Structures are given as structure tokens and as C-alpha cells.
Amino acid sequence: MTDSIQAHADEKPAGLWRWVVTTNHKDIGTLYLLFALLMFFIGGTMSMVIRTELFQPGLQFTDPLFFNQMTTMHALVMIFGAVMPAFVGLANWQIPLMIGAPDMAFPRMNNWSFWLLPFAFSMLLSTLFMPGGAPAGGWTMYPPLVLMTGDAFPYLIFSIHLMGLSSLMGAINIIVTILNMRTPDMPLMKMPLFVWTWLVTAFLLIAAMPVLAGVVTMLLTDRYFGSSFFNAAGGGDPVMFQHIFWFFGHPEVYIMILPAFGVVSTIIPTFARKPLFGYASMVYATASIAFLSFIVWAHHMFTVGMPLVAELFFMYSTMLIAIPTGVKIFNWVSTMWRGSMTFETPMLWAISFVVLFTIGGLSGVMLAITPADFQYQDTYFVVAHFHYVLVTGSVFGIFGAVYYWLPKWTGNMYNERLGKIHFWCSVVFSNLLYFPQHFLGLAGMPRRIPDYAIQFTDWNQVSSIGGFGFGLSQLIFVYVVFHAIRAGRKAPARVWDGAVGLEWSVPSPAPYHTFQEPPKLADGQLQSEGV
Amino acid sequence: MKNSTRQQTNRKLAVRLAGVTLAMFAFGFALVPLYDVFCDITGLNGKDVNRISAVEPVAVDGSRWVTVEFLSNSNAAGSWEFHPSISKLRVQPGKLYSVSYRAHNPTNRSMTMRAVSSIAPGTAAGYVNKLECFCFRQQRFAANEQRLMPLRFMVDNRLPPEVGTVSIAYTLFDSLDGESAPGS
Numbered sequence: 001m002t003d004s005i006q007a008h009a010d011e012k013p014a015g016l017w018r019w020v021v022t023t024n025h026k027d028i029g030t031l032y033l034l035f036a037l038l039m040f041f042i043g044g045t046m047s048m049v050i051r052t053e054l055f056q057p058g059l060q061f062t063d064p065l066f067f068n069q070m071t072t073m074h075a076l077v078m079i080f081g082a083v084m085p086a087f088v089g090l091a092n093w094q095i096p097l098m099i100g101a102p103d104m105a106f107p108r109m110n111n112w113s114f115w116l117l118p119f120a121f122s123m124l125l126s127t128l129f130m131p132g133g134a135p136a137g138g139w140t141m142y143p144p145l146v147l148m149t150g151d152a153f154p155y156l157i158f159s160i161h162l163m164g165l166s167s168l169m170g171a172i173n174i175i176v177t178i179l180n181m182r183t184p185d186m187p188l189m190k191m192p193l194f195v196w197t198w199l200v201t202a203f204l205l206i207a208a209m210p211v212l213a214g215v216v217t218m219l220l221t222d223r224y225f226g227s228s229f230f231n232a233a234g235g236g237d238p239v240m241f242q243h244i245f246w247f248f249g250h251p252e253v254y255i256m257i258l259p260a261f262g263v264v265s266t267i268i269p270t271f272a273r274k275p276l277f278g279y280a281s282m283v284y285a286t287a288s289i290a291f292l293s294f295i296v297w298a299h300h301m302f303t304v305g306m307p308l309v310a311e312l313f314f315m316y317s318t319m320l321i322a323i324p325t326g327v328k329i330f331n332w333v334s335t336m337w338r339g340s341m342t343f344e345t346p347m348l349w350a351i352s353f354v355v356l357f358t359i360g361g362l363s364g365v366m367l368a369i370t371p372a373d374f375q376y377q378d379t380y381f382v383v384a385h386f387h388y389v390l391v392t393g394s395v396f397g398i399f400g401a402v403y404y405w406l407p408k409w410t411g412n413m414y415n416e417r418l419g420k421i422h423f424w425c426s427v428v429f430s431n432l433l434y435f436p437q438h439f440l441g442l443a444g445m446p447r448r449i450p451d452y453a454i455q456f457t458d459w460n461q462v463s464s465i466g467g468f469g470f471g472l473s474q475l476i477f478v479y480v481v482f483h484a485i486r487a488g489r490k491a492p493a494r495v496w497d498g499a500v501g502l503e504w505s506v507p508s509p510a511p512y513h514t515f516q517e518p519p520k521l522a523d524g525q526l527q528s529e530g531v
Numbered sequence: 532m533k534n535s536t537r538q539q540t541n542r543k544l545a546v547r548l549a550g551v552t553l554a555m556f557a558f559g560f561a562l563v564p565l566y567d568v569f570c571d572i573t574g575l576n577g578k579d580v581n582r583i584s585a586v587e588p589v590a591v592d593g594s595r596w597v598t599v600e601f602l603s604n605s606n607a608a609g610s611w612e613f614h615p616s617i618s619k620l621r622v623q624p625g626k627l628y629s630v631s632y633r634a635h636n637p638t639n640r641s642m643t644m645r646a647v648s649s650i651a652p653g654t655a656a657g658y659v660n661k662l663e664c665f666c667f668r669q670q671r672f673a674a675n676e677q678r679l680m681p682l683r684f685m686v687d688n689r690l691p692p693e694v695g696t697v698s699i700a701y702t703l704f705d706s707l708d709g710e711s712a713p714g715s
Contacts (some may be wrong), residue, residue: 054549106545172552176541176544180537180541181541193556208546210553214556232649237570243562248559
């Protein structure tokens with residue numbers, strides 16, 4: 001039995017059909033990553049529409065309804081279509097390789113989790129062509145506004161159900177894989193940090209996503225079946241939606257950043273040629289961030305009218321998150337301290353992550369101050385804040401991970417020069433794009449508005465130029481990946497000389513089947529060692 | 532052999548995790564009553580008690596005046612007319628007052644309505660004692676009937692000192708016969 005499997009080790013169905021029926025974690029990881037890239041460009045196109053309209057005050061290109069559709073869809077596509085699937089793709093590729101497992105625990109469920117996504121997003125994107133247009137009430141879907149959505153409404157709800165189902169199955173698969181499929185030599189406290197952060201993220205997913213599914217179901221029944229969950233006249237309460245939504249929404253923020261923490265904790269030790277500083281504290285910091293994320297949700301809604309005690313509680317608990325996050329930042333800096341650093345492209349992304357994510361974290365602490373938040377609420381300052389953590393945080397983390405592991409996936413080195421050009425263009429333009437939005441927000445420019453007062457023109461133009469530049473820079477990335485697949489020079493098994501971990505013990509490209517037998521761990525083969 | 536035991540343990544863990552998922556889905560819905568209970572206990576969000584308050588005779592606080600505003604909204608499908616007879620009243624805490632709301636069913640069939648109250652600011656919700664209110668039960672109106680509906684209330688002496696104005700808002704909505712209003 002085993003022999004015949006081994007004999008057909010690299011046999012796979014030919015052509016496109018292979019990708020539909022595949023249960024191989026590497027294939028599915030590739031599918032997730034390509035899907036995320038496609039969605040990144042679709043969501044990015046929407047943001048280009050937004051930045052074009054905001055280049056000048058007044059209404060130039062879009063009517064306000066379409067503008068609001070763009071902001072709403074941009075957020076939904078980027079969060080659920082680009083960032084989350086990209087991290088699940090990384091998890092699919094890397095977790096079995098990093099823990100010495102032959103595949104994910106449930107390969108067929110894995111296939112299903114991925115293939116729900118194209119259906120979910122076809123449904124969501126088809127709403128752009130419907131009477132009444134796509135959802136335009138903001139990705140947070142606050143009632144009563146969202147209940148005014150046209151024909152798109154049930155499509156929005158059901159596509160969120162599908163995305164939720166997909167991430168839940170993915171999360172369950174990841175937890176089971178990590179807890180049950182590790183090579184016997186690897187106790188939990190020796191797992192690579194990327195695996196640790198994904199384990200915590202997966203638990204966040206199964207705790208938070210079902211609440212989102214529940215709350216959008218309530219919206220659905222409010223609209224079609226006469227319930228009054230959020231209808232004040234029927235005894236419900238629209239503010240309750242915000243409470244339940246953000247009970248999901250805040251953990252969601254960490255779902256999108258914790259795996260990036262794991263990526264950075266993998267890349268920095270490699271190129272600093274030092275073991276990660278404070279491995280155990282990194283694990284505990286990740287877990288405490290995850291716990292705290294469930295008791296801070298109302299900081300998104302300081303202005304709805306809460307008693308003073310609640311405002312204070314949510315302010316302090318939010319600020320508390322800065323402590324474990326600070327532990328991580330200092331650990332990364334300490335890892336680099338006196339290391340023999342080199343600055344290959346993955347390292348550049350990781351260092352810029354540390355710097356720029358910290359900027360986003362600091363503006364987060366500013367927003368956590370309740371009295372100040374009354375001023376910042378719903379301004380561009382908030383937009384600047386969450387783009388610093390999501391773009392220069394999560395997305396830069398994903399880019400770093402792709403450059404770091406691309407040689408392992410394709411077997412070929414990417415073009416270092418082009419990779420660096422991609423990095424420098426991205427980092428310059430993204431700061432040009434988002435930094436001025438801090439000024440706009442502090443000066444009082446509201447978010448989700450297609451028009452603005454003329455005194456905001458200059459910084460909006462700077463921001464738009466940054467936006468166009470950032471958007472175009474991503475085309476370089478597509479070329480780099482394409483070039484690496486087709487024409488790059490051959491990569492050795494251990495691509496980076498400072499890299500540790502089981503994934504580097506298999507040849508590049510990683511064979512279709514790896515670790516059919518649990519590998520033995522050699523000394524110094526894990527990140528956690530030497531700490 | 533080893534593979535099948537692994538499959539078993541995997542499946543067991545997956546079923547447990549799926550159980551957690553379902554529990555969290557249920558928890559999302561459980562947040563709704565929990566939220567109501569929380570608001571009822573704390574009186575947050577202007578959710579006042581929709582029943583006759585037991586009021587012990589208390590001394591009138593002659594030194595203090597509070598403005599009470601009366602508001603009405605209609606969220607009913609029909610064309611109900613629904614207004615308070617006065618929009619504002621200066622009251623002294625501890626004293627009993629009577630006002631009324633006028634409702635008119637302009638249609639040619641009998642209809643039932645229900646008024647849901649909300650008090651602002653939320654911190655005052657626990658200090659408006661209603662001795663009689665049309666909001667306590669459904670109100671049935673014959674075709675074209677109009678009538679005055681009473682509200683007898685007293686503002687509690689213990690109303691926080693920073694509250695100078697209390698708004699009592701009633702939202703009217705249709706109630707089908709035999710059905711009680713949601714949230715009642």
C-alpha cells in the first residue's frame with residue numbers, strides 16, 4: 001500500500017483539472033496565493049477609483065453612490081479576498097513543511113475550503129452589476145443603512161457566509177494539523193513562530209467568524225423575515241449590531257496581523273544570523289494579544305454613547321495591547337542587535353514592517369484615548385491608522401513571506417534587483433499614500449465621502465499620487481513572480497544561509513510529497529534553539 | 532494501523548473544534564438577550580422598565596426643576612397620527628404628573644398599535660417611574676377612532692443631579708391581532 005503511494009509520488013492529473021481536484025497542500029497553497037493576488041488587484045483597482053475621485057474636490061468621475069460602493073467593496077475584497085486567503089495560502093504551503101507533516105490533516109476539506117472562495121467572490125463581485133448596485137453602506141454593514149442595499153443585499157450576506165465557512169474549515173484544518181501532525185521530535189514550545197502565530201490565529205477564527213455569521217444572519221432576517229434585532233421600533237437596537245459586529249471585528253484585526261508577526265519572526269533571525277530573541281515571550285505575547293482582542297471591541301464605537309465606566313474599561317484594555325505588541329517589537333529589534341545583517345528583499349520587507357507597523361500601532365494608541373477618539377472617529381486619521389497596520393503591516397508581511405519562500409516553492413531564485421525595486425517603490429509610495437491621511441484626518445476630513453472642502457486638496461493630491469505609484473509598483477511584483485517561475489536561476493535546498501527550519505531540509509522546489517515519514521530533527525534545526 | 536489511529540484522533544479533534552464553532556455561532560445570538568439583560572439591569576441605552584413602578588410616597592424636592600420632553604415617532608406601515616398633547620413639561624422630582632398622547636387611526640379598518648418607549652439620556656432611564664402608561668399594553672383602535680391615551684409619571688428624587696432634561700420618546704408600530712410586540 002505505502003509502496004504504491006511512494007511509486008506514484010509525483011503523479012498528478014494533467015491540465016487544469018488537477019487544480020480542481022487537488023488535495024495536495026502545496027497545490028492548495030498555490031491556489032490560495034494566486035486567488036489572493038487576483039483579489040489584491042481587483043480591490044486595488046477599486047482603490048484607484050477612490051483615489052482618482054479624491055484627487056480633486058468636487059465630483060469628477062463617480063457619483064456618490066458608486067463611490068460608496070467602491071469603498072465598501074474595496075474593504076470586503078481586500079480583507080476577505082486578499083489578506084486572509086494569502087495567509088491561509090502561506091499556512092497551507094508552510095505549516096506541513098515546517099512541522100514535518102506529509103500534508104494537512106484533512107486534505108479533501110482543504111480543497112473544499114479553497115473552492116468555496118471563488119464562488120463567494122463571484123457572488124460578491126456580481127453585485128456590482130445589479131440594480132441598486134453593490135453594497136454601499138460600508139464594510140461594517142451597520143443597520144439601518146445596510147438594510148437599504150438593493151438587490152445586492154442577500155448576495156452580500158450569503159457571500160459572507162461562504163467566506164466564513166471557508167475560513168472556519170481552514171482554521172479547523174490548521175489546528176488539527178498543528179496539534180496532531182507534528183513530527184514526534186517537536187514539542188509545542190519548539191515550533192517555529194509562524195506555526196505558533198497561525199495556531200493562535202486559527203483559534204481566533206473559530207471564535208470570531210461564527211459570531212460574524214450570526215450577526216449577518218440577523219441582518220438577513222431583519223430585512224426579509226420580519227425580525228427586529230436591530231430595529232428600534234420593534235424593540236431591537238441598532239447599536240447592538242455594532243457591539244456584536246465588533247465582537248467579531250476586533251479579533252478579525254488580529255487574525256490579519258498575527259500570521260504576519262510569525263513571518264517577520266521567521267525572516268529577521270535568518271538575515272540577522274542570530275536566533276530569535278525571546279522565543280518564549282513571543283509565544284506568550286501572541287497568546288495575550290489574542291486574549292485581549294476579545295475584550296476591547298467597543299473602542300470602535302466610543303461615540304455611540306456608553307457609560308463612563310465602559311469607556312474607561314475599553315480605553316485601558318485597548319492600551320494594554322500595546323504591551324505584548326511592544327514586547328514583540330523589542331524582541332525583533334534585539335534579534336537584529338549585533339547580528340551579521342544582510343539586506344536581501346525579504347529582510348527589507350521585514351524591517352519596514354517593524355518600522356511602519358509601529359507607526360500604525362502608535363496611531364492606534366492615539367485612537368484608544370477615548371476623549372481624543374471623539375475627535376478622530378470616522379476621519380481620515382482612522383483610515384491612515386488601519387492602512388498602516390493592514391498594508392504596511394499585513395501586506396508587507398505577506399510580500400516578505402513570498403520573497404522568502406518563493407525559491408522553495410518554485411525552485412528558482414527571484415530577481416533580487418527587481419525585488420528590491422519593488423520594495424523601494426512600495427515603501428516610498430505607500431508612505432506617500434497613507435502618511436498625509438493622518439494630517440487630513442486631524443484637520444477634520446471625514447472618511448467615506450467622495451467630495452471634500454478645498455483646504456484638503458493638497459494632501460489629497462499627494463496621497464493620490466502615492467496611491468497610483470503604489471498600485472503600479474505591484475505590477476513589478478507580478479513580473480518578479482512570473483520571472484522566478486519561468487527563468488530564475490536554480491535555488492539550493494537551503495536558500496538562505498542563515499535559515500533554520502525543516503522546510504529547508506527538502507530540495508527546492510519542494511517535491512510534490514514531502515515528509516511521508518516523520519523527519520528526525522538535527523541540532524540547531526529549529527528557531528527556538530539557542531535562546 | 533498507525534495511520535488509522537491518527538485519522539481517528541484527527542477526526543475527534545475536528546469534531547470538537549466544529550462544536551466550538553457551533554457554540555460560538557449560538558453565542559452570537561445569545562448576545563442579543565444578554566445585551567437586553569445588561570441594558571435592563573443598568574438602564575443603559577434608555578431602555579426603561581415597561582411596567583408599573585412601585586412608588587413609595589416620597590418627599591417632593593421643591594428646590595429642583597427638571598424639564599421633561601415628550602416625543603413621538605411612527606414606524607408603522609399605516610398612516611397613524613400620533614402626537615403628545617404637550618411637548619415639554621417642567622416638573623419637580625417626587626411629584627406626580629399626568630400628560631396624554633393623542634392617536635388617530637385614519638383608516639377604515641380597525642388596527643392595533645403598540646408604543647415602545649425610550650428615555651434619553653440613558654442614565655435617567657431608571658428614574659422615570661410610570662404609574663400608568665398606554666405603552667404597557669397594545670391599543671386597539673376602531674376604524675377612524677381617535678382618543679387620548681394617558682401617561683402618569685413621576686421623576687425620582689434620586690435622578691442624577693447633572694440631568695436637567697429628560698426626553699421620553701414613544702415609537703408607534705403596528706401590532707397584528709393576537710401577537711404581542713417583539714421585545715415586550
